[in-house]
Amino acid sequence: MAESDAENGxxxxxxxxxxxxxxxDLSPKVRRQPVREQPGPLHVEVIGGPMDGTRCSxxxxxxxxxxxxxxxxxxxxxxxxxxxxARIIREDQHFWLEDRDSRNGxxxxxxxxxxxxxxxxxSCFLVGTTLIEFMPH
Numbered sequence: 001m002a003e004s005d006a007e008n009g010x011x012x013x014x015x016x017x018x019x020x021x022x023x024x025d026l027s028p029k030v031r032r033q034p035v036r037e038q039p040g041p042l043h044v045e046v047i048g049g050p051m052d053g054t055r056c057s058x059x060x061x062x063x064x065x066x067x068x069x070x071x072x073x074x075x076x077x078x079x080x081x082x083x084x085x086a087r088i089i090r091e092d093q094h095f096w097l098e099d100r101d102s103r104n105g106x107x108x109x110x111x112x113x114x115x116x117x118x119x120x121x122x123s124c125f126l127v128g129t130t131l132i133e134f135m136p137h
Contacts, residue, residue: 042088042095047124048131050077061090065127066100073132080104080128088119088134095119095134104128 041057044065056063056073065073068083075081082102089096098116099106106113107126119125123134 039090042090043135044073044088044132045135046073046075046130047133049075049129051075051130063088064100065132067128075128075130078128078130081130082128085127086113086125089116097123097125097134102127 042063043057046054066085067081085102086106096116099113
């Protein structure tokens with residue numbers, strides 16, 4: 001019987017399973033990035049006062065409210081609203097209502113704002129004689 005090539009020191013050394021690679025070993029490592037939802041528009045609706053039914057949506061992180069331009073929600077018919085009255089600010093997943101040093105204040109419930117306060121969808125607030133409901137989407 002003839003000796004094998006491996007025993008002779010010939011070229012073919014045989015099959016070594018430890019030297020194989022699986023397809024997953026050869027494929028590039030892909031890290032999946034978390035999918036971030038695109039934030040929806042900030043949306044408010046006037047639910048009481050001289051401009052009842054007025055709606056405003058912006059695709060920005062700040063929605064401004066006032067009687068003069070340029071505000072997103074432009075309340076021309078309420079003389080108790082200041083030119084630059086209030087704003088809603090989106091920070092990550094939170095929403096803040098802030099009075100902008102208005103003449104007559106901004107009220108959340110019966111509380112007059114000083115600084116900014118956290119609000120949630122469905123929050124209602126008063127600027128001048130105008131009642132506004134906040135809906136983020």
